[in-house]
Amino acid sequence: MNPAGGANPRKARRERIVRKADSAFGHPPETIRFWSAGVRAALKAGAQTPFYLFSPQPVAAALQRLEAESFGRPAVHWLSTKTQPLPELLRWWRAQGRPAEVVSEAELKLAKAAGFDVETLLVNGPAKHRWLARHSEPGLRVNFDSARELRELLSLACRDRWRVGLRLCTTEEFDPETPAFPTQFGFTPDEARSAVRVLRRAGLPVETLHFHLRTNVAAPDCYARALNDVAAFAAEAGLTPKHLDIGGGLPPAHVLSRAGKRLDAGISVRSLALAVRQALKRLPSVEQVWLENGRFVSAGSGVLAVQVLDVKERRGLRQLICDGGRTLNALVSVWEQHELRPLRETAGPETLTAVHGPTCMAFDQLARKPLPRAIRPGDVLMWFDAGAYHLPWETRFSHGLAEIWWQDNGRPRCVRPAG
Ligand SMILES: Cc1ncc(COP(=O)(O)O)c(C=O)c1O
Known part of the structure; x- marks a missing residue:
């Protein structure tokens, strides 16, 4: 276990760099509220993770x-x-x-x-x-x-x-x-x-x-x-x-x-x-x-919602195994970092965390960044800016395609079932 800023100086430096980058590119609070409300509404309406929520706004x-x-x-x-x-x-x-x-x-x-x-x-x-x-x-x-x-x-x-x-x-x-x-x-x-x-x-x-x-x-x-x-x-x-x-x-x-x-x-x-x-x-x-x-x-017209299924911790890295990730839903994470945050308000310390999808590939890593230690199985994570080149590059690898939800004026509705 090695919470952020722990004993390993190289790791601590790496985390500081990630943090600095993070604070420079975060979305404004109203955008976070918009997508959080949308994801909650979709879940209430029966959305099953992983799913994309898109909006034309x-x-x-x-x-x-x-x-x-x-x-x-x-x-x-x-x-x-x-x-x-x-x-x-x-x-x-x-x-x-x-x-x-x-x-x-x-x-x-x-x-x-x-x-x-x-x-x-x-x-x-x-x-x-x-x-x-x-x-x-x-x-x-x-x-x-x-x-x-x-x-x-x-x-x-x-x-x-x-x-x-x-x-x-x-x-x-x-x-x-x-x-x-x-x-x-x-x-x-x-x-x-x-x-x-x-x-x-x-x-x-x-x-x-x-x-x-x-x-x-x-x-x-x-x-x-x-x-x-x-x-x-x-x-x-x-x-x-x-x-x-x-x-x-x-x-x-x-x-x-x-x-x-x-x-x-x-x-x-x-x-x-x-x-x-x-x-x-x-x-x-x-x-x-x-x-x-x-x-x-x-790019900004969608988020990907995934659910944490399992948590591991090894060699100073916390690992979240989720039901969606890079291989299935977000190939652009190979070369891009997007904002990623839990839907539930989580306070407390952060630790370097890797967010993985469910496929049997080490490649299936959506992000590696400091995230709250309070994140636990069952939590829903939102990967922002999922509106460009995610659908053209999604795969069915071992699992199948994610649901797509669309929110124009009013409540989100499912426009493509999982499959
Ligand atoms: C001919 C053409 N126009 C527009 C685009 C859109 O590019 P971008 O998403 O980088 O704006 C592409 C992308 O491959 C393209 O090939």
Whole structure:
């Protein structure tokens, strides 16, 4: 047993670091109250842990933050469907009169079922020639991703007068895990030049120039450099795009890297908007700026509720074995730290605690941080910011999928049973 600040100096230092990080990224009390009340209401209504509770209110707040800044032209915020492919969210977004971006046939079907139509859909993503022909419609908006895709879909694009864009692989786009390598997306400048020639011959104007750098972009300079590439390419290729689509990538608030650094420490909506405004001086034809932020918009829109099933203590570490965790419900915990707290008010000392899911993998560790020693079996823990990339990456590993609860106006209701 080694409560926080105990005899082992290295461990005590590690705990101080975690504590410091924690106090910098905690949610405000009203957010904690909002989710605590929601989780209690869901439990009262019969929710079984583990479950996700989602709400559109934080999405509305994130949109407000995006819309508070000027991007130099009217900005269109596309729902990044892949980030949170939840029918209830899609319908809510649609009801606001907002459009959605999809990157696969499954997402396209989901979006259509939620009421999006050709005017409110944007088709992105690689290798669309495999499936998009089945869904061609007059006026469909498509950002091409490769020469092969363009070749195989060109006749349909001409027949149905698609409104087309090109995704550029700017020099700023690289594999975040191995930055020496580029990503697999979009056209290199040479490929893009050929694509422009092909589209010109076909009589289809390039309406949109698009890039998506990666997720959790650390600084506005990354966007500024990519925008520079786009402006240079447009000038050289003689393009006058109507839309500049800068993808997503803005990190959410209240989330840390595993090393304890706020993901949004070096970037804000304001600094991004400034970079875009400056770049637009070199892109005078642009009439609209398109954004497809996934994480920034939806991370805060949910919590994961898990229940402590067992408690162990070994080598100075308290371990909570829960009915949900990383493997089943929160893969992003591999590289992100989120706020995690017990639903029940717990006072008293804290100790370094690992929160584990129920699968037979040491990997199944949702968090390792100081938590109250008073937490005991039966307690419900809330893992915050569970609204981005949790559903797309959930697994059934040995157990099955968690329930999903949705809270719009009024009481939470179950919108997907466990299974
Ligand atoms: C084309 C495109 N747009 C938008 C996004 C959303 O990214 P983020 O969640 O980092 O904002 C992604 C994510 O992979 C993407 O591939």
